């Protein structure tokens with residue numbers, strides 16, 4: 001479970017419905033510089049398949065469900081997101097893949113920096129090389 005770090009957001013509700021506030025640098029452990037969301041994901045698609053050098057992200061499935069595979073090079077965990085009051089932290093140097101999206105899934109991602117292709121590690125062999133180097137120092 002060490003790879004799966006979740007945040008629970010306060011779900012405010014009354015007879016009108018529900019509302020979830022997400023405050024940067026408070027419940028979310030970083031500032032927000034970017035927000036993006038995935039929706040209308042085609043059946044059977046696997047997305048992500050990369051890691052980041054520095055980026056911190058939090059993913060919330062605000063509607064429907066999807067699964068995440070997280071892999072730090074030494075262990076792998078799979079977790080289902082299906083709760084709009086809960087976020088999964090995606091930390092730097094964690095290979096992640098998203099799959100099994102429900103037809104109605106809307107996956108919201110909060111990121112602490114702007115889009116920067118040079119921060120991506122898209123080749124699995126390169127990721128393995130980098131985490132191998134990291135672990136070999138100890």
Ligand code: TYD
Pocket residue numbers: 034036046047048049050115
């Ligand atoms: P991509 O990185 O392929 O998505 P994923 O790895 O999550 O499956 O992104 C799809 C396209 O969107 C690609 O052309 C890059 C672009 N993009 C942005 O312009 N800004 C962003 O913040 C993100 C995440 C992607």
